[in-house]
Amino acid sequence: MTKIHYYQIALRWDGNLGQGTQHYRAYSRDYIVAAINKPTLLGSSDTSFRGDAQRWNPEEMLLSALSACHQLWYLHFCSVNHINVLQYEDQASAEMLEHASGAGEFRVVRLKPNVLIDQHSDPQLAYQLHEKAHEFCFIARSVNFNVTLQPHIRQHTDID
Structure with a gap:
């Protein structure tokens, strides 16, 4: 439905x-x-x-929306696939091209999730679920520029 x-x-x-x-x-x-x-x-x-550096700009908000949407889908898919995520951080970045006319567009957004999973979780599946999260992310599906993923998975051990 x-x-x-x-x-x-x-x-x-x-x-x-x-x-x-x-x-x-x-x-x-x-x-x-x-x-x-x-x-x-x-x-x-x-x-x-000519903006105020202390306030959010639309470009940061778009980048934040993409990062947050991916994170929420990723955590969902990890949960239902028995991947126990202990920490999740993203250092996302974007490139915007400004033309001589003043118009512009985003060329690419790079999501770089750094994820810590528990010692009983499957790291290979944890990597694969990033692609699934990307496929489902409402925001990524709505933009007309590339959103790339560069995930890093770490596995918690007893000596961590």
Whole structure:
């Protein structure tokens, strides 16, 4: 059975410094993202585009969404396949190409999960489940650029 899920946020620009957008340097790129029952997210553009480095930019949020989605699917598949994950970290990175016109696009996202599994789990299966998680990740399935995986699996031993 196919299901449709709906998501809703509210975005409000809070960067009017008194002149609106009268000229390129007259306004801040700051905005606020809100959703019901969630903490407010403070956003801005990347510092390369006159943004505030203390706030999340859309590029970081997209990278975070890809990393988190992969992690959630991976943990699910490990759980149902008797792989006991003890730790999971990802040092994800992305490349975005900016054209002379100012337009741009992501070229690639690299997910680099570093996973610690218990001594009774199958490391080979733990590696394979990354591919399955990638196939199921809603966000990765929705983007038009490459999302690559470079997983590293470590197995916990009694001497760890």
